Amino acid sequence: MATQQTIQHPQTTTAPADPAQAGQDATVLIPRTLTVRELAELLGDTPVSIIKTLMTNGVMADVSKTLDYGTAAIVAMDRGFDPEEAGDVVEEEEAPTTIDILGLGAEEEDDDPADLRSRPPVVAVLGHVDHGKTSLLDYIRDANVADGEAGGITQRVGAYQASANERLITFIDTPGHAAFTEMRARGAQATDIAILVVAANDGVMPQTREAIDHIAAAGVPFIVALNKMDLENINPDRVKAALADVGVQIEEYGGEVPLVPVSATNGDGMSVLLDTILLVADIAEFSANPSRAASGVVLEAELDRRQGSRTTLLVQRGTLRQGDAVLVGQTWGRIKAMTDFAGNRIDEAGPSMPVVVLGLQEVAEAGDAFRAVGSGREAKRIYEEARREREAREAQVQHSATLDALFGEISRGNVSALNLIVKTDVVGSYEALRDELERMSNEEVAVKVIHAAAGPVTVADVNLALASQGLVIAFSTPIEPGAERLAELEGIEIRRYSIIYEVIEQVEAAISGLLEPVQMQVVDGHAEVLQVFPIRGLGNIAGCRSLDGNIRSEAQVHVYRNGEQIAESQISSLRRFQDSVQEVEAGQEFGVALARFDTFEAGDQLEFFHIETQSRVVQGGEIRNVTR
Numbered sequence: 001m002a003t004q005q006t007i008q009h010p011q012t013t014t015a016p017a018d019p020a021q022a023g024q025d026a027t028v029l030i031p032r033t034l035t036v037r038e039l040a041e042l043l044g045d046t047p048v049s050i051i052k053t054l055m056t057n058g059v060m061a062d063v064s065k066t067l068d069y070g071t072a073a074i075v076a077m078d079r080g081f082d083p084e085e086a087g088d089v090v091e092e093e094e095a096p097t098t099i100d101i102l103g104l105g106a107e108e109e110d111d112d113p114a115d116l117r118s119r120p121p122v123v124a125v126l127g128h129v130d131h132g133k134t135s136l137l138d139y140i141r142d143a144n145v146a147d148g149e150a151g152g153i154t155q156r157v158g159a160y161q162a163s164a165n166e167r168l169i170t171f172i173d174t175p176g177h178a179a180f181t182e183m184r185a186r187g188a189q190a191t192d193i194a195i196l197v198v199a200a201n202d203g204v205m206p207q208t209r210e211a212i213d214h215i216a217a218a219g220v221p222f223i224v225a226l227n228k229m230d231l232e233n234i235n236p237d238r239v240k241a242a243l244a245d246v247g248v249q250i251e252e253y254g255g256e257v258p259l260v261p262v263s264a265t266n267g268d269g270m271s272v273l274l275d276t277i278l279l280v281a282d283i284a285e286f287s288a289n290p291s292r293a294a295s296g297v298v299l300e301a302e303l304d305r306r307q308g309s310r311t312t313l314l315v316q317r318g319t320l321r322q323g324d325a326v327l328v329g330q331t332w333g334r335i336k337a338m339t340d341f342a343g344n345r346i347d348e349a350g351p352s353m354p355v356v357v358l359g360l361q362e363v364a365e366a367g368d369a370f371r372a373v374g375s376g377r378e379a380k381r382i383y384e385e386a387r388r389e390r391e392a393r394e395a396q397v398q399h400s401a402t403l404d405a406l407f408g409e410i411s412r413g414n415v416s417a418l419n420l421i422v423k424t425d426v427v428g429s430y431e432a433l434r435d436e437l438e439r440m441s442n443e444e445v446a447v448k449v450i451h452a453a454a455g456p457v458t459v460a461d462v463n464l465a466l467a468s469q470g471l472v473i474a475f476s477t478p479i480e481p482g483a484e485r486l487a488e489l490e491g492i493e494i495r496r497y498s499i500i501y502e503v504i505e506q507v508e509a510a511i512s513g514l515l516e517p518v519q520m521q522v523v524d525g526h527a528e529v530l531q532v533f534p535i536r537g538l539g540n541i542a543g544c545r546s547l548d549g550n551i552r553s554e555a556q557v558h559v560y561r562n563g564e565q566i567a568e569s570q571i572s573s574l575r576r577f578q579d580s581v582q583e584v585e586a587g588q589e590f591g592v593a594l595a596r597f598d599t600f601e602a603g604d605q606l607e608f609f610h611i612e613t614q615s616r617v618v619q620g621g622e623i624r625n626v627t628r
Contacts, residue, residue, distance in 0.1 A: 029086040030072045037063045039072050043079055053078055060451070060460055111289040111317075119288045119351040120161070120168040121281035122190065122314065124220075126211035127197035132227040135264035136197060137173050140274070159299050159312060159354030160341045164274035169281075170314075170352045172299065190297045190314055192286050193277060194222035196248075200234040200261075204242040212246060221280050223258045224250060225273055230263040288351035294320035295371040298328060299354065301364040302426040303455035305478070309333070309360040313349075313370060320355065320372060321348040325379040329368025332383040333360035334376050363454050366427045418507070419470030421461050422452040425477045429500075430454060433475060436504055447507065457494060462486045471495065473503060522612045525549020525586065529604040533591070538573070539598035541591045544606060551584040555608040557594055561601065569594040571608075 028042060036054070040047040040063075047063045053075050054061045061067070067075075073083035125133045140162045158173040172191055194215045198208055215222050224243065226236060240250060240259065249255025258276050262269035296316040304310045311328065313320070320326075324335045336359035340346050349355040361383075364370075373379045420437060424430040430452040441447045450468055451461065457472055457479040463486070465472050471493040479487075479494060487494050497503045527544040535541050553574040559567040573593040574581055584590045592606070 026081050028076050028081040028083055030069055030076060030083050031086045032069050033066050034072060035063065036061050036065050036067060039067060039075060043076060043081065045079065050075060055463055060464060111292065115289040115291055116287040117290055117351075119286050119290075120170050120353075121192045121277060121284075121286050122170045122172065122352050123277060124172045124191035124194045125197060126194055126214065128199070128202065128205040128207040128211070131197045131199040131202065131205075131208075132264045133197045134173055136195075136225060136227060136262070136270075137171055139264050139267055139270055140171065158341075159314060161354065162274075164271075164278060167278060168352075169274070169277055170354060172314075172354075190299065190316075191218070191220060192284065193280055194218070194220050195225050195273075195277075196222055197225045197227050198239060198243070199228045200226050200236055200239055201228055201231050203239040204246055209246055212248060221284065223260060223273070223276055223280065224248065226259055226261045227264055229261045229268060230265050236261065286352075288317050290319050290350045292318040293372040294318035294324065294326075294349075295369070296320075298364045298366055298368040298370060300366050300426055300428060301360075301454065303363050305456060307358055309363050310356055310358060311360055311364050312354060312356050314354050315349050315351055317351060318372065319348050319350045320357075322346075324372045325374070325376040326360075326370050326372050327379055327382060328360055328364045328370040330386070331360050331362040331364055332379040334379075335359050363427060366431070417446045417448055419465070419468040420447065420449050420507075421465050421468075421470055421472045422449050422475065423457045423461060423472065423477050424452075424454055424475040427454045429475055433473070433500065433503060436500070437507055440504075440507060456480050457483045459483045459486055462490070462492050462494075465492045466490050473497065475500070475503065520612050521609045523549070524555055524608045524610060525551045527551065527590075527592075527606045527608070529600050529602055529606065530589070531602055532600045535593075538593055540600055541573075541593050541598075542600040542604070542606070543589070543591050545589050546584050546586050548586050549608070550586070551590070551608045552610070553580075553582050555610055557592075558607040558609065559594075559597060559600075560605040560607065561603075567594075567597045569597045571595075 030039075030042065034042070036050050037047050040050045043050070051061055051063075054067075054071070057071075057074060059071060069083075069085050073085075076083040125137060127133050137160065141160050160171050160173070161168050162171060163169075194211075196208070196211055196215065198204065226239060228234070229236070240253065243250060243259075244253055248257055250257045250259040252259060258280070260269055260273045260276055262273055264270075294315050295318055296314050298311060299314050300312040302310050309331075313328075320335065320338070322335050322338050326333060326335065335357050337357070338346055338349065339356045340349070341354050341356075343356075346355070373382070422430050422433050422437070424433065434449045434452045437447050437449055448470075450470065451464055454477075456477055457474050459480065459482045461472055462483045464470075465487075472487070472495070474494055474496045476498050479496075484494070486492070495503075495506065497506075526547045526549065528547060529542045529544050531543040533541045533543055551574070553571055556568065556570050558565055559569070571592060572595045573591075574584065575591045576584065576588065581590070
């Protein structure tokens with residue numbers, strides 16, 4: 001009889017585990033979290049072999065990735081072990097979160113008022129799509145960004161500086177498409193003043209209301225720019241009244257919100273708008289200490305194939321210098337190069353200045369906080385400690401999302417799923433796409449974005465799509481040649497897009513293809529039984545009057561008596577006078593015999609119907625029937 005052997009965690013033993021030597025029921029104690037390298041040592045295998053098994057199950061990993069017990073147990077069982085959960089690696093008492101370890105969530109020490117210096121105001125431009133936000137900025141900085149945007153819609157956050165009356169103003173251009181609500185919210189939270197752009201010909205629209213909500217949540221002062229005043233047939237008073245209806249009290253109506261009529265096309269009112277911004281800034285007295293270590297927020301991040309991680313930072317306090325070591329959200333790095341918004345190389349950036357930096361180890365998340373630290377060694381130490389803590393505490397959630405939900409439900413046939421790998425040009429785009437796509441899930445089809453990131457489509461993305469039987473969405477981002485070859489070889493579909501609503505429309509079409517058609521009863525007409533005629537050899541015939549609709553000879557029938565259904569049958573004979581007919585119209589009298597039912601009574605109600613197969617499609621997030 002085989003004996004049972006318990007194999008210890010690699011911290012307590014270095015002997016390789018071999019289930020063949022240990023016995024058929026070899027037990028391995030696996031801690032709640034461990035790295036791929038530690039699991040390989042525990043199972044007496046190589047890290048490369050472990051990584052291959054994980055990839056087969058749709059988990060992308062390297063030797064340092066932290067695994068939870070459930071994931072590690074699957075790998076162990078694949079090798080013939082009987083896994084058991086050991087004690088925790090991380091203590092049970094509440095530990096600090098990642099952001100606390102990084103020191104990015106705590107309130108920074110107050111500055112000495114003597115060290116504070118006036119700084120440029122940071123202005124966010126918000127409003128409904130196509131109301132002229134980008135055109136307004138184009139006029140201010142004498143550039144043209146809108147022509148280069150896909151579909152004429154701004155799809156990333158940009159930051160720029162402009163000069164007015166020999167003073168600098170920092171502008172943040174936020175996307176106007178409805179799917180980018182979170183990016184607009186992020187822009188408002190990073191700013192001192194907001195400009196709400198409202199088109200004089202459209203007035204208050206749905207995204208105008210959303211922008212107002214974001215401004216209110218951020219608690220910043222704002223100015224209404226009433227744009228497109230150069231157009232004919234506009235009604236500014238109507239727009240002002242509509243603003244009052246949604247809680248925006250402009251100065252003209254006794255409120256505190258300035259309203260400036262402008263035209264981003266010919267420049268009318270633009271100088272007044274800039275003066276108003278500076279006036280609001282003077283009242284607020286925005287200031288910061290430029291002499292301290294830099295801190296601020298990430299506006300945007302992307303992965304450049306040649307330069308690596310490119311991150312747009314807004315410095316809010318202190319001065320950021322080339323060579324500084326920085327902690328940024330859940331990554332870190334040393335500033336190797338720094339450029340201003342116009343692409344000019346600079347050595348330092350003070351408060352309110354947007355800069356693009358190179359040198360972060362990974363692509364940051366838009367909205368992440370950053371701060372400079374004493375040295376690269378200190379930054380790396382804090383980062384590694386935070387990474388291990390974060391992965392240990394998120395591992396159980398990751399297991400549920402990747403292994404149980406993705407493979408278990410599909411293999412059991414419980415859920416139809418459309419699995420997606422989303423790669424985009426920038427972080428903000430994949431955040432917006434992920435939210436929009438997953439919102440399409442319904443009780444029958446689950447839309448699952450199993451991986452989303454900024455950067456080109458890689459071989460790893462295609463392998464994940466292969467393992468999960470999914471498809472890849474490439475949004476304004478390239479596809480690596482190796483990934484394209486593998487996708488063609490394995491039959492994995494990669495769909496390219498540059499406009500977000502095209503993604504949404506086509507994914508809706510894909511979901512519709514997963515919905516089963518339904519059989520629907522379509523009512524043709526109603527009749528009332530007037531008299532019952534017994535016919536030898538046929539049983540009872542109901543003499544009826546048609547009340548509405550058209551009754552056809554092939555119809556099925558519900559028989560109701562005193563409001564309750566007593567039978568369901570099929571027409572066996574339909575007659576008018578002595579003749580068999582194919583159809584009876586409303587108001588006509590006729591005789592009908594039913595298969596398997598003839599106990600009619602005068603006053604019975606007959607409902608005639610037919611069965612129709614209807615396809616179902618997803619439109620606007622709702623399932624709708626479509627007759628075939």
